[in-house]
Amino acid sequence: MERYEPQRIEKKWQAVWEAEKAFYAQSPQPGKLSDEAPKSYVLEMLPYPSGTLHMGHVLVYTLGDILAHFRRRNGMNVLRPMGFDSFGLPSENAAIREGGHPREITERNIEAIRASMKRIGWAIDWDREISTHLPEYYKWTQWVFLRFFEQGHVYRANAPVKWCPKDQTVLANEQVKDGRCERCGSEVVSKNLEQWFFRITPYADQLLDDMDGLDWPERILAMQRHWIGRSEGAEVLFRIDELDVDVPVFTTRPDTLFGATFFVLAPEHELVERLDSDEMREYVRRGVAKKGEERAAAEQKTGVFTGWHATNPVNGERIPIWVADYVLPDYGTGAIMAVPANDERDRQFAETFDLPIREVIDEDGALVNSGEFDRLPAEEGKQRIIGSLADQGRGRAAVNFRLRDWLLSRQRYWGCPIPIVHCDECGPVAVPDDQLPVVLPEIEDYMPKGVSPLATAEEWVNVDCPRCGRPSRREVDTMDTFVDSSWYFIRYCDPDNTEAPWDRELADFWGPVDQYTGGVDHATMHMIYARYFCKALTDMGLLGYREPFLKFFGNGWVQMGQVKMSKRAGNIVGPEQLVEEFGADPVRLYILFIGPADEDMEWTEGGLEGMRKFVRRLWRVVHEVVERAPEGEPGDGPLARKTHETIARVTDDLGRRYSFNTAISAVMELVNELSPRPGDPAARFAAESAVSLIQPYAPHVAEELWERLGNERLWAAPWPVVVPEMLERDTFQLVVQVNGKVRDRVEVPSELSEDELIEKAKAAPRVRAMLDGQEIGQTIVVPRKLVNIVLAKENSP
Numbered sequence: 001m002e003r004y005e006p007q008r009i010e011k012k013w014q015a016v017w018e019a020e021k022a023f024y025a026q027s028p029q030p031g032k033l034s035d036e037a038p039k040s041y042v043l044e045m046l047p048y049p050s051g052t053l054h055m056g057h058v059l060v061y062t063l064g065d066i067l068a069h070f071r072r073r074n075g076m077n078v079l080r081p082m083g084f085d086s087f088g089l090p091s092e093n094a095a096i097r098e099g100g101h102p103r104e105i106t107e108r109n110i111e112a113i114r115a116s117m118k119r120i121g122w123a124i125d126w127d128r129e130i131s132t133h134l135p136e137y138y139k140w141t142q143w144v145f146l147r148f149f150e151q152g153h154v155y156r157a158n159a160p161v162k163w164c165p166k167d168q169t170v171l172a173n174e175q176v177k178d179g180r181c182e183r184c185g186s187e188v189v190s191k192n193l194e195q196w197f198f199r200i201t202p203y204a205d206q207l208l209d210d211m212d213g214l215d216w217p218e219r220i221l222a223m224q225r226h227w228i229g230r231s232e233g234a235e236v237l238f239r240i241d242e243l244d245v246d247v248p249v250f251t252t253r254p255d256t257l258f259g260a261t262f263f264v265l266a267p268e269h270e271l272v273e274r275l276d277s278d279e280m281r282e283y284v285r286r287g288v289a290k291k292g293e294e295r296a297a298a299e300q301k302t303g304v305f306t307g308w309h310a311t312n313p314v315n316g317e318r319i320p321i322w323v324a325d326y327v328l329p330d331y332g333t334g335a336i337m338a339v340p341a342n343d344e345r346d347r348q349f350a351e352t353f354d355l356p357i358r359e360v361i362d363e364d365g366a367l368v369n370s371g372e373f374d375r376l377p378a379e380e381g382k383q384r385i386i387g388s389l390a391d392q393g394r395g396r397a398a399v400n401f402r403l404r405d406w407l408l409s410r411q412r413y414w415g416c417p418i419p420i421v422h423c424d425e426c427g428p429v430a431v432p433d434d435q436l437p438v439v440l441p442e443i444e445d446y447m448p449k450g451v452s453p454l455a456t457a458e459e460w461v462n463v464d465c466p467r468c469g470r471p472s473r474r475e476v477d478t479m480d481t482f483v484d485s486s487w488y489f490i491r492y493c494d495p496d497n498t499e500a501p502w503d504r505e506l507a508d509f510w511g512p513v514d515q516y517t518g519g520v521d522h523a524t525m526h527m528i529y530a531r532y533f534c535k536a537l538t539d540m541g542l543l544g545y546r547e548p549f550l551k552f553f554g555n556g557w558v559q560m561g562q563v564k565m566s567k568r569a570g571n572i573v574g575p576e577q578l579v580e581e582f583g584a585d586p587v588r589l590y591i592l593f594i595g596p597a598d599e600d601m602e603w604t605e606g607g608l609e610g611m612r613k614f615v616r617r618l619w620r621v622v623h624e625v626v627e628r629a630p631e632g633e634p635g636d637g638p639l640a641r642k643t644h645e646t647i648a649r650v651t652d653d654l655g656r657r658y659s660f661n662t663a664i665s666a667v668m669e670l671v672n673e674l675s676p677r678p679g680d681p682a683a684r685f686a687a688e689s690a691v692s693l694i695q696p697y698a699p700h701v702a703e704e705l706w707e708r709l710g711n712e713r714l715w716a717a718p719w720p721v722v723v724p725e726m727l728e729r730d731t732f733q734l735v736v737q738v739n740g741k742v743r744d745r746v747e748v749p750s751e752l753s754e755d756e757l758i759e760k761a762k763a764a765p766r767v768r769a770m771l772d773g774q775e776i777g778q779t780i781v782v783p784r785k786l787v788n789i790v791l792a793k794e795n796s797p
Contacts, residue, residue, distance in 0.1 A: 004619040006583025010700040014121055022715050023051035023068070023123035025079040027493075027506055028544065040076040041510050042068040043489055043549075045518030045526070046083045049109035049131075050090035053116045054520075055591060055603055056558040058575050061662065062588045062697075063597055064123045064517050069696035070654045072123075073719040079510050081128035081492040084255040085108050087138070088481025089169065092414035092446070093183060096785065102446065106133060116576055120584045123715070128495045132416070139437035140491065140501035141484055142419040144537075146430050151374075151419075153536055155197045156428060160268040160329065161189035162408065168448030169411050180288035190268060190288035195478065196418060198406040202533045204228055206546075207403075207531055215551040217598070220523045227524040229331070229402025234386045236395040238263060238310040238337065240321070243271065247310065250332035250400045253342060254389070255382040256372040259360035260337035261350065263310040263321045264303070268329035277475060280304055280323065288324030292783050295325045301349040312337070313394035314385065315371060324349060330404050406529060408480045413453040415478025423465035423472040432466050438474070452476040485526055486533040489513055489548060496593035508544035516549035523554070553658060556599040558591070569777070571767055573603060585698035586611040592660040592697060615701055618671055618690065622705045624678040625687040633683035636726065639673060643686045644726035646670040650693045651719070667694050684709070735786035736761040743767050754781045761787035 017023065042074035044064040047057060068080040086106045094109070095102040110131060117124065130137050148154045161170040166186035177190050180590070208228055211221050214546035233252035240247055251257070265272055272280070283304045287295065303324030310321050319337075326345050327336050340357040350357050364369045367381040376384060389395025409418075417438045419431035430437055441460040446453050454476040455461065465472040487501070493510040494502040537543040578587050590611040592706060594601040607736045634640040646666050653663035667690055674686045688709055695702035695714050706714040729750055734757060736744045743763040748757065758779050767789070775792040782788075 001620065001623050004616050004701070006051060006585060006615075006700070007580075009704045010119075010121060010584050013700045013703045014118060017123070017715070018118075018128075019022045021127075023072075023078075023080065025077065025081075028509060030630045037075060037077040038728045039510060040068075040071040040078050040515070041489075041513045042071065042080045042515045043077055043492075043517070044507075044515045045516075045522060046085045046485065046488060047113060048088070048090040049084045049086050049113055050094040050308070051109060052112055052574055052576075054558075055573050055575060057553075058120065058587065059516055059558055059591050059601075060519070060555050061122050062591055063553065064515075065588075065699075066592070066654065066660060066696040067121055067517075069699065069715070070719065072715070073717060074655075075718070079128075079492070080120075080123060081130075081495075082124045082126065083130035083488060083492070084113070085481060085485050085488075086110060086130065086131045086133040087478075087484055088185070089167070089410070089412065089414075090481075091133070092412055093167070095414070096447070097316075103133070106414075107161075107358060112460070116574075119579055119687050120575060123699070128492050130491055130495055132481070132488065135437045135439055136498075137491065138416040138440075141416045141479070142431070142436050142438060143433060143501055144435065144487055144533075145479070146419055147481070147540055148198065148342050148536065149430055151536070153443050154196060155199060156194060158192055158194050158197050159197075159407065160190050160192050160270075160288070161345050162188050163193075164188055167412075168659060169624060170407065170409065176289070176291045178294065179286070185743075189285060193411075195409040196409050196475075198408055198529075198532070200406045200529075201401060201403055203532050203535050204230065204401040204403050206535055207528065208457045210531075210535075214549075216545060216549075217552065217554055220520060220527075220552060220554055223523045223527060227403065227528060229400075231400045231402075233398060234389065235333075235394050235398040236337065236384075236389060236465065237313060238335075239313070240271075240308055240310050242308045243386060245271070247335050247514040249335050249337050250398060251337060251637060252400075253339070253382070254385045254395070255367060255370075255373075255378045256339045256342045257312065257314045257337065257385060258367075258373075259339040259341050259358045259433065260312055260317075261318060261340060261356040261358055262319050264324045264327045264336050264338050264349070265321065265542070266327040266329040267323055267325050267336040269323075269334040272323055273324070274432070274500050280306075283323065283325075284570070287323075290325060290584065292328045292330065296324065296328060296345070299347065299348070301326055301352050303349065303353065305353075310543045313389060313392065320350075320355075320407070322353075331402050332400055360573070368557065390679055398776045403528075406482075406532075407482075408482055408483055409477040412448055412478055413440075413443065416440075416484060417476055417482065418475040418479055420475040421463055421465055421472045422475060423468060423470055425470055426465055426467045428475075429465055429467045429472070435466070439536045440478075452478065454478070460655065469621065471639075474573070482526055482529050486529045487537075489530070490543070504542065504544065511543075512545045512547055513549045514524060515551050515553070517555060519557075520554040527552075553598065555597055556595075556601055558603050559600055573605075578605070578608065582608050582612050583615070583700075585668075586615050589615070589664060589694075589697050593664045595660070595661060597660045614668060614671075615698065617675070618694070619701065619705065621671055621678065622687050622709065625674070625683045626708055628678045629683040630679065630681055631679065632765055634685035637680070638680055639677060639680045639686050640682035641726050641729055642670060642673050643682060643689045644722050646693065647689055647720045648722045653720070654696070654769065663693070664697060689720050692717065712730070732784050734760060736767050737786060737788040738770055739791055740788060743770060750784065754783070757781055757787055758789075761789060 015405050042064055044060050068078050072078040091106045092102050095105040098105055162176055164171050164181040166184045180187055208230055231252050234254040236249050237246040238249055267284040267649050303322045308319045308321040311318055338346040340347040341359045360369050361378055366375050366552040367373050373381045373384055386397050417440050419438045421429045423429050441457045443457050461474050463474055489509050490502050494506045534548045535546050538546050590608050650663045651665040653659040670690050691702050691705045731747050731749055733744050734748045735742055737770050744766040746764045750758050777790045777792040780788040
């Protein structure tokens with residue numbers, strides 16, 4: 001028998017697929033969209049080319065591959081493209097580490113990643129490849145930005161930001177860990193900068209309400225709901241006489257206003273800048289560097305008294321104003337009325353600094369110590385107090401969101417230039433569409449310096465105003481890389497279009513994405529931003545759907561020693577050497593066999609040998625079938641029925657349950673059943689089915705074996721179909737365990753009761769001898785599957 005040689009087989013079939021463009025999606029002709037087979041847009045999050053692939057990538061893209069193969073073979077017109085998220089901080093930092101230019105390092109990594117992807121055999125439409133750093137892509141990122149700018153979705157404002165002094169750039173809250181930049185470890189500081197923002201907050205309610213139509217895991221929906229954070233309550237104005245200002249506060253509990261005994265400003269609040277003391281500056285510096293969750297959850301509360309007082313509008317009481325880092329700038333207004341009797345964090349702060357605690361809600365839920373509102377139920381009191389504040393012009397009913405407008409400016413070189421010109425006469429002016437792209441200039445020194453490195457490119461910066469012709473300057477900040485990835489899935493639908501970012505008819509045919517796969521760490525930024533883009537683009541008449549991703553699968557982390565595998569963690573296991581040693585198919589199989597794909601999994605190379613043995617066994621068994629299997633119909637014997645059961649299990653696992661590891665187990669069981677009987681009347685049917693079912697996981701060896709079974713083009717063959725009658729069995733194979741270990745298997749009638757199954761199990765030849773003279777503690781029956789006989793403890797071996 002010929003040996004299984006994965007390197008030869010895999011190269012052979014990869015060449016065949018490329019020559020035939022086997023997995024390249026054909027877009028329908030204009031006006032004939034409805035004549036096409038049902039479409040399925042299968043997509044995984046595009047990778048950062050800041051290094052090479054690791055096993056986490058292998059998991060994600062093999063998942064997508066399996067679903068694409070499954071849907072294609074079930075008669076669907078599948079689009080599955082690939083690209084590279086090649087602008088932004090990850091790629092620029094990789095270049096800094098290596099001492100090269102970002103373009104050089106990025107394009108080298110893209111070439112290496114693309115080669116690895118092809119070597120692993122993923123079924124990708126490479127004709128649609130995009131890279132976000134190329135002018136032919138970012139021209140349209142700029143075009144989309146300008147449409148948002150025209151519609152008032154983009155604005156510029158001065159705002160405090162978390163700033164990394166080493167990376168010299170703005171950081172999102174998620175990029176700060178324990179007060180330090182998660183990438184370089186530098187202590188984060190606060191800095192006021194004039195920044196560009198997307199006006200995402202008007203879409204907050206839509207982002208929440210439209211979740212009802214999404215087929216996403218509940219944990220992902222919960223993460224987005226928390227991120228958006230809708231709260232109903234009141235906005236209340238507190239007067240600060242020392243500063244001659246009214247400060248708005250949002251509260252969900254206006255019924256507790258009489259219990260406010262002090263007032264707190266977040267360290268980032270604009271009023272804090274008026275406090276000129278070394279103690280305050282140091283406190284603010286340390287406070288803003290901490291992550292929001294860390295600040296809010298800290299048991300030991302800290303703060304500094306300002307010397308100011310705020311007047312409570314419901315009772316005229318002057319209460320002290322503190323600055324404390326447990327108050328966050330991105331919730332409400334960055335200022336709170338502190339009610340220690342009804343808020344645990346306020347109580348902890350009050351107890352730390354010996355501040356009053358006044359009860360205003362009694363045990364029955366009625367108001368007390370609340371003036372004219374005493375004895376009212378809390379809900380009625382809330383509405384009456386809001387009405388009273390409104391009458392005075394000191395408050396109103398309000399809805400608040402945790403979600404804040406999206407800060408998109410980055411003071412870095414390697415990003416999409418913002419297509420705006422600053423004119424002293426006209427203000428910010430859009431670059432005309434016919435002057436796009438605003439090409440990122442080549443500069444020698446791209447290192448971050450506190451202002452954008454683009455500011456040094458004087459010839460590029462100095463231009464005439466497109467509106468009035470006066471000497472002006474280009475915007476020197478670049479865009480957050482999340483802008484690039486908020487619309488890339490639309491460009492895949494029409495990637496060669498040079499007249500527009502996409503043709504609306506094609507975008508609406510392929511979109512939205514039917515199946516999106518990726519890491520849950522992008523659930524609250526990338527996936528919210530992409531949802532926002534779709535809604536805004538639809539409102540502008542540029543797109544025909546409001547949600548980008550109908551179904552989402554969040555993969556677990558591939559870990560090494562309980563640590564997520566990543567370039568940043570420095571614990572990468574790359575697939576190239578493993579593929580060279582074991583073959584692509586065993587690697588693909590093993591990464592899905594380790595455990596449920598939506599849970600974290602521990603990577604060990606030892607398990608790969610076991611998967612290679614399975615592939616070799618499949619190879620041997622199929623060749624034995626080719627030599628010995630009789631011609632003719634498979635009949636309805638045990639092997640034929642087992643085959644139909646396997647088809648049903650794998651189809652359900654891939655099509656409905658997304659249980660990828662159990663599908664592999666089912667095929668393994670079928671191969672085990674087939675192995676001792678290659679001459680069975682159903683042997684050829686069982687072998688063809690096993691090969692067909694394993695094809696999404698191990699496409700190279702499956703194609704080779706399919707060919708040796710006398711067939712062609714398995715990748716285009718219909719998915720195996722179950723004959724329902726073959727699932728109806730008069731008997732089944734009962735697994736018999738003793739103390740949890742399999743000791744025998746016996747064929748029994750399907751209609752037996754539990755008591756009868758137990759008797760059959762005890763009578764099994766290999767079990768009867770073990771039970772001789774032993775006391776049975778209990779028996780566990782799994783209907784139509786197994787009986788586990790548990791011996792009494794004193795008798796257990």
